[in-house]
Amino acid sequence: xxxxxxxxxxxxxxxxxxxxxxxxxxxxxxxxxxxxxxxxxxxxxxxxxxxxxxxxxxxxxxxxxxxxxxxxxxxxxxxxxxxxxxxxxxxxxxxxxxxxxxxxxxxxxxxxxxxxxxxxxxxxxxxxxxxxxxxxxxxxxxxxxxxxxxxxxxxxxxxxxxxxxxxxxxxxxxxxxxxxxxxxxxxxxx
Amino acid sequence: xxxxxxxxxxxxxxxxxxxxxxxxxxxxxxxxxxxxxxxxxxxxxxxxxxxxxxxxxxxxxxxxxxxxxxxxxxxxxxxxxxxxxxxxxxxxxxxxxxxxxxxxxxxxxxxxxxxxxxxxxxxxxxxxxxxxxxxxxxxxxxxxxxxxxxxxxxxxxxxxxxxxxxxxxxxxxxxxxxxxxxxxxxxxxx
Numbered sequence: 133x134x135x136x137x138x139x140x141x142x143x144x145x146x147x148x149x150x151x152x153x154x155x156x157x158x159x160x161x162x163x164x165x166x167x168x169x170x171x172x173x174x175x176x177x178x179x180x181x182x183x184x185x186x187x188x189x190x191x192x193x194x195x196x197x198x199x200x201x202x203x204x205x206x207x208x209x210x211x212x213x214x215x216x217x218x219x220x221x222x223x224x225x226x227x228x229x230x231x232x233x234x235x236x237x238x239x240x241x242x243x244x245x246x247x248x249x250x251x252x253x254x255x256x257x258x259x260x261x262x263x264x265x266x267x268x269x270x271x272x273x274x275x276x277x278x279x280x281x282x283x284x285x286x287x288x289x290x291x292x293x294x295x296x297x298x299x300x301x302x303x304x305x306x307x308x309x310x311x312x313x314x315x316x317x318x319x320x321x322x
Numbered sequence: 323x324x325x326x327x328x329x330x331x332x333x334x335x336x337x338x339x340x341x342x343x344x345x346x347x348x349x350x351x352x353x354x355x356x357x358x359x360x361x362x363x364x365x366x367x368x369x370x371x372x373x374x375x376x377x378x379x380x381x382x383x384x385x386x387x388x389x390x391x392x393x394x395x396x397x398x399x400x401x402x403x404x405x406x407x408x409x410x411x412x413x414x415x416x417x418x419x420x421x422x423x424x425x426x427x428x429x430x431x432x433x434x435x436x437x438x439x440x441x442x443x444x445x446x447x448x449x450x451x452x453x454x455x456x457x458x459x460x461x462x463x464x465x466x467x468x469x470x471x472x473x474x475x476x477x478x479x480x481x482x483x484x485x486x487x488x489x490x491x492x493x494x495x496x497x498x499x500x501x502x503x504x505x506x507x508x509x510x511x512x
Contacts (some may be wrong), residue, residue: 134356162384162398164391192383192402198385202354209351210381214423233404245351319389 133173135306137320139166140308142218146316150260152289158257158285159192170307171199174255174283179306181280185209185246186271189239189264192257193301195270196285200255211239211247224274231260232307236269239264243265243270247248248276259306262293269302288313289321323365325496325508329356330498331425336506340478341422341451346401346473347446348447360497361389364473365443367495368394373435373443375399377462379429379454386475390445399436401429401458411426414464416457421450429454438466439495449474451497452483459492471495478503479511 143156157163174196183204188197189211201208207285213228214237229236246252252272256264265282272279281303287294287307299303309321333346345503347353358508364386373394379401391398404427412433420424429503436442442462454468462469471493477484478497488492499511 149465157397160399160402162388162400163393164388166397167388168392180404190488191384192401194381195388196355198352198357200387201352202358205355206384207347207351207353212350212381242345242350245346281358286329304407 135166135169136285136308139163140318143195144318146313149313150291151223152286152288152310152313152318154286156193161193164195165230167195167199169259170196170285171203172199173307174200174253174305178253178280178283181253182251183280185250185277186253187211187241187246187268188255189213189268193255196257197255200253204253209241210320211241211271213237219238224271226270228267231263239267239271241275241282243275246272246275246277250275251280252275252278254282255281255284256318257285258288258295259286259293259304260288260291262291262296265293265297269272269300283307286310301316323360325356326498327358329353330500334508335505336508338483339503341401342476342500342503342508344476348397349387349399352385354385354409357385361391361393361428363497364390364443364495365393367475368443368470371443372441373470375440375467376443376445377431377436377458378401378445379458386447386473390443390473391489394443397435399431401431403429413473414461415428416460417448418457419453421453426504427452430459431465433465436462436467440458440465440467441470442467444471444472445474446472447475448478449476449480449483449487449494450481452486454489455483459490460509473497476500490494 284306287306474496477496
């Protein structure tokens with residue numbers, strides 16, 4: 133997706149050969165117009181899949197997911213990483229290690245919002261090692277729902293996430309695929 | 323805002339005389355169409371204020387804020403509650419006590435995205451005691467930016483948040499104002 137790649141080149145900051153900082157438009161400050169374009173692109177890619185729910189994970193997945201949900205006309209569920217007084221009953225959970233936060237955490241979705249009749253599109257901001265994606269897949273499968281695929285904003289293709297998800301049979305659509313972070317520069321696939 | 327009140331009546335769950343659960347459309351599952359309507363309403367209310375940035379707080383503030391940002395054509399910044407590898411430098415911080423999570427946490431915004439030239443609209447999902455709002459106000463004032471007001475999705479008017487914010491001189495626009503949570507029922511102001 134050309135607008136996204138340009139934004140990454142213009143405003144992304146390469147912190148190391150593994151860490152790309154996109155706090156200017158995705159992970160801290162968010163560009164709503166770009167998010168709308170991203171939502172439209174995910175909707176275009178998965179329009180014929182009979183999606184009934186989008187599942188993402190707080191916090192940075194919410195903006196692209198809500199825009200895709202608006203385009204597809206379906207509700208968005210964001211998995212919670214943190215305990216809340218109002219989210220206590222009948223939880224489906226999975227354990228996820230976060231590379232950028234360097235902590236293991238439990239993510240949770242209430243059984244109230246996900247059923248065996250659902251066909252789910254997973255959306256997330258980054259795909260690297262695929263830990264968050266696999267946690268979401270586990271939760272969705274616990275609910276008995278089917279998974280149409282994963283819509284990823286930025287994929288670090290030099291890490292194993294996509295390969296492992298594809299080997300497990302999942303469709304992965306990433307709007308920007310990064311081959312390498314080298315000498316402070318972003319190198320895209322294609 | 324009538325659609326929001328109807329949604330609260332139809333899908334909100336009164337957990338106690340102080341806790342309203344709206345996990346079906348705002349705090350866990352999100353209704354994108356309702357969020358768009360909410361964004362349009364905030365934009366209508368603050369259209370003439372010369373807003374340059376929207377500031378909210380992860381996670382439930384993001385969806386209404388991004389829709390308001392889309393309508394107003396301005397970027398959205400969400401304050402972080404949790405440490406991240408990619409958000410480390412030049413942070414403005416405030417300490418906030420969360421009633422629903424019952425923990426004190428530090429919220430943070432990078433100085434890179436907020437300056438003295440900004441005129442800020444604060445958006446959040448709930449206003450109760452105003453702790454999160456005051457934390458955001460502190461951060462925005464540390465940046466030297468001016469505050470046009472606060473756009474709140476659901477206000478618990480029986481708690482002190484609105485009164486204290488108005489006494490401090492801030493404009494507060496809440497799309498649903500709850501007078502009381504009584505006998506499992508929601509009673510609105512008006």
